[in-house]
Amino acid sequence: MKKNIILPLTLIAAAAVTASCNRDEDMPQLQSNTIMIENVLDSKPLVESGTFKGTGTPPVILPGQSVSFSFYAAKNQRLTFATMYGWSNDLFFAPANPGIKLYNDDGTPVTGDVSAQIKLWDNGTRMNQAPGAAVMHPGTAETAVKNIKEVNGMDDFGHSYLPASQLMKASLSYDGNSEFTITLKNASGGTANETPFSPGVWAVSYTAGGDLLLPEPVYSAGKPSMNGLTGIAEMGDITMLNTWLTQHTGIFTPLSPVLVVVYNGSVNPFYKTGENDRGEGLKELAQKGNADILAAALKTKPGVKNVYVLKDAANTVLLPKINGAAGGKVAQQLSLLPGDRIAIATMYGFSNDWFFATTGNDIDGAQKGDVTATIGLFDNGTAVNQYPGAGVTQANLAGTPLQESKAIQVVPNPNAFNTLPAVGGMIKVTLQ
Known part of the structure; x- marks a missing residue:
């Protein structure tokens, strides 16, 4: 009797093993x-950059004339630009870094007169003559290149200047949906510092974590001129700095x-x-x-x-x-x-x-x-x-x-x- 029982159990076990193998073969494999x-x-650090110029030939902005351009900006972002004080050897107008404030602390857009944020700067590459139509360009090079320095009433050569805000008027308007338009007016006519403004460049930096990625794209006070700014400050030539800004503008x-x-x-x-x-x-x-x-x-x-x-x-x-x-x-x-x-x-x-x-x-x-x-x-x-x-x-x-x-x-x-x-x-x- 035992032999008869053992044989069927052995056959059942073998059949079970065979069936199990078949099921494993059919199972999808992880x-x-x-x-x-x-x-x-x-990535690029500048959201936008561009140029501006007058409408005449040459395209300078004469006393009494204005130029406008539009741009986008979010909270904590700033607008900066540079344009030559035309009747000088190497002076330029630019906002104090990091640029013009565009939103109030409560998040509302800044509008109206922002001229007080504009300063006059000495590029430090040419010896300054008395400002005026008689200035020779490019003039005499400094014996040693100096750092960029604000001209606050008088330059290093004893020449006097009115505050930049009296020579250039800057006004902001808000166009909606984060877009602004700035108008720059040459208000130097009839003053002791009458001058044309050259074509200029402008830029807006990205922010990340509340910090500007490129907080000083145009110039750095207390440092030598770089990236083509000298072309603007000495000759009103925007080519080199505009190229540099364009290379750093994108996504x-x-x-x-x-x-x-x-x-x-x-x-x-x-x-x-x-x-x-x-x-x-x-x-x-x-x-x-x-x-x-x-x-x-x-x-x-x-x-x-x-x-x-x-x-x-x-x-x-x-x-x-x-x-x-x-x-x-x-x-x-x-x-x-x-x-x-x-x-x-x-x-x-x-x-x-x-x-x-x-x-x-x-x-x-x-x-x-x-x-x-x-x-x-x-x-x-x-x-x-x-x-x-x-x-x-x-x-x-x-x-x-x-x-x-x-x-x-x-x-x-x-x-x-x-x-x-x-x-x-x-x-x-x-x-x-």
Whole structure:
């Protein structure tokens, strides 16, 4: 009897092992991939820069004439400029650093007369003659180059000057939506310091953490003239300094902590172009860089397997490349089954409600290498847009977004304010 019992049990055990092997072969195999997101933007410290000039030939600004130009600025940002005191050897007008204050302490825009913030400066490269039409250009070089110095009533050679605010009148108007217009008027006519003003340059610096990225782009008091300012101070030639400012003008933005979602399905679980924000937390990500609310909502959705919010270890946000230093990056190991897809989202930090996100069918978990081509830049449609990096209502620049309700759309490039780099010039996503 024992022999008869043992034989069937042996057969059953063998069959069970065989069935188990077959089931293991049929089971989908987990694979481990690592996703990496990097801020690869080669950032620039100036939001905007430009030039101004008179309308005549040569294009100087004569006594009684005015010139105006417009620009965008957020709280804590300043406007600076430089133009030559034409009937001098190397004097120039410029605001005291870091530039003209554009917002009051309560956040309201400054308007009206800001002439008191304008100063007269000695470039320190030419010996000063008595100012006037008889001045010879470029004149005699200083025996040793001096540092830039404010001319406060009298220069080092005993020549007298009225305060700059009596020779140049500067007036600000606010055009709305973070845009200002400044008008510079030559008020020197009939004074002891009558002079034309040369063409000039101007600039507005980005701020990060409340600090200007380039607080003295035109000159530094107490230091030698640099970057082409001498061309303006001696000859009214803006070419070199304008070139330098242009090279330092462009895009700067951090990326917010990155939302990464692993899901099984064919539809992105948190947004669709042409539809309004769903009220699940994408608005908070797009406006303020807060991905936690959307992450919590996604964890309850069918088909969503894992949700991560990736923060840069050093800065929380992913900073761009600054002065050649590498930009911020985050990485996460993912466990993926065949058919799994990956969606990501991160805020274009210096915007009102723009966000980067995967497009189409998102990222196939089986892909390898650079998958940046799946990323697009979108307008969430929940906040009124302003100049990126210079909007007074941008949350990351100490502002409160102005609410609106529009469908999510691709951010056009060029947009209404500037031209952005290609998406791949701002963010890089790889899957290994």
